[in-house]
Amino acid sequence: MTLAGKHILLIVSGGIAAYKSITLIRLIQKVGGTVQAILTEGAKQFVSPLTIATLTGRPALSELFDLTRETEIGHIELSRSADLIVVAPATAHILARMANGLADDLATTCLLATITPVLAAPAMNVRMWEAPATRRNMETLRRDGIAFVGPNEGDMACGEFGLGRMAEPEEIFEAIEAHFARSGGPLPLEGKRVVVTSGPTREPIDPVRYISNASSGRQGSAIAEALAARGAIVKFVTGPAEFARPKGCEIIAVETAIEMEAAVSAALPADAAIFTAAVADWRVVEPAGLKLKKDASGTPPEIEFTANPDILASVSRLPGGERPSLVIGFAAETGNLETHARNKLARKGCDWLLANDVSPGTGVFGGTDTRILFLDGPEAEDWGELSKIAVAERLADRIANHFATES
Numbered sequence: 001m002t003l004a005g006k007h008i009l010l011i012v013s014g015g016i017a018a019y020k021s022i023t024l025i026r027l028i029q030k031v032g033g034t035v036q037a038i039l040t041e042g043a044k045q046f047v048s049p050l051t052i053a054t055l056t057g058r059p060a061l062s063e064l065f066d067l068t069r070e071t072e073i074g075h076i077e078l079s080r081s082a083d084l085i086v087v088a089p090a091t092a093h094i095l096a097r098m099a100n101g102l103a104d105d106l107a108t109t110c111l112l113a114t115i116t117p118v119l120a121a122p123a124m125n126v127r128m129w130e131a132p133a134t135r136r137n138m139e140t141l142r143r144d145g146i147a148f149v150g151p152n153e154g155d156m157a158c159g160e161f162g163l164g165r166m167a168e169p170e171e172i173f174e175a176i177e178a179h180f181a182r183s184g185g186p187l188p189l190e191g192k193r194v195v196v197t198s199g200p201t202r203e204p205i206d207p208v209r210y211i212s213n214a215s216s217g218r219q220g221s222a223i224a225e226a227l228a229a230r231g232a233i234v235k236f237v238t239g240p241a242e243f244a245r246p247k248g249c250e251i252i253a254v255e256t257a258i259e260m261e262a263a264v265s266a267a268l269p270a271d272a273a274i275f276t277a278a279v280a281d282w283r284v285v286e287p288a289g290l291k292l293k294k295d296a297s298g299t300p301p302e303i304e305f306t307a308n309p310d311i312l313a314s315v316s317r318l319p320g321g322e323r324p325s326l327v328i329g330f331a332a333e334t335g336n337l338e339t340h341a342r343n344k345l346a347r348k349g350c351d352w353l354l355a356n357d358v359s360p361g362t363g364v365f366g367g368t369d370t371r372i373l374f375l376d377g378p379e380a381e382d383w384g385e386l387s388k389i390a391v392a393e394r395l396a397d398r399i400a401n402h403f404a405t406e407s
């Protein structure tokens with residue numbers, strides 16, 4: 001019960017999802033947390049200050065220049081006395097004000113003055129979410145260390161469908177719990193040994209040429225960092241990639257699939273193994289010792305290929321004592337996602353599989369965002385469109401929950 005005794009400053013801004021803050025307050029209080037609410041002017045159009053005050057047992061604040069309160073508490077104290085500030089719903093407008101350091105009401109003044117961690121649950125129309133200005137603001141806020149939960153995809157109050165719907169109160173509550181699980185007491189993955197593969201492999205043809213792919217290592221690197229931040233001892237086996245230095249991990253750099261396989265077996269035993277690497281399926285049987293020369297007729301060389309070892313499949317099939325208790329694979333597909341993903345899960349013998357569509361035009365391969373279909377045995381969950389960092393956080397929390405319920 002990580003939330004017992006914790007004090008949450010809940011900032012409710014003016015969106016239709018404001019009514020869901022009532023459920024969120026109840027969830028927090030049910031496990032022994034306390035809530036002080038601040039309502040923006042807009043929020044008061046959607047939810048009554050009296051309802052919020054009655055529920056929280058404290059006045060629902062919104063005026064910056066309430067002199068009594070300024071002398072009694074003051075906005076600085078208000079923002080610092082909380083263990084966590086939650087902005088739910090966070091409208092496009094309040095996100096823009098936060099990103100630009102505006103302080104024109106009590107809510108934004110507290111947000112600017114605070115040294116307390118902030119978790120925001122964006123809620124807005126899909127076009128507003130996708131607008132370049134919101135994209136820029138989100139990027140800034142992420143860099144500033146603001147944590148996010150949602151938004152989700154779904155039907156909107158305005159009749160449109162898409163990304164921008166606020167995460168459900170239960171999901172926000174889980175994110176709050178996960179925050180405290182990370183920040184207080186032992187970390188949830190303290191001491192767990194995890195191996196993560198990442199990036200492409202590079203298979204030589206001759207001393208200057210090779211076969212490889214465009215994997216950036218962004219997803220694997222984010223997963224390794226998220227696990228290390230939760231206390232795991234992470235061995236990060238990476239091919240030559242742009243993102244190859246996750247914080248807090250032991251880094252083992254390799255080039256070929258054969259080297260990656262050897263590095264993974266040397267990194268075992270482990271409690272979990274996550275295979276994000278885009279391993280080349282084939283390698284050249286005998287790479288030339290010298291650079292291949294063009295012959296006078298212009299005939300291309302005949303190159304013989306052989307299959308690379310499937311590292312994920314072989315680790316999944318290790319005998320009981322040697323197999324990590326949780327083996328996770330990835331699938332990059334271009335169509336028929338669920339069917340291919342289900343076949344892959346069975347064929348590889350792993351426990352969980354995260355499938356994403358990397359068709360041209362999606363921008364997933366090498367990009368910052370993705371859309372995951374998560375398979376855990378027969379269960380399939382669409383995680384919606386998320387940044388690769390958000391996928392890493394969600395997966396790391398899931399792994400932590402897996403080990404928490406197992407022990």
Ligand code: C5P
Binds near residue numbers: 276
């Ligand atoms: O078969 P496919 O390449 O689509 O499988 C993808 C999954 O298998 C990924 O998790 C990838 O890291 C892993 N894999 C592997 N060794 C290979 C090929 C794929 O570990 N030779």
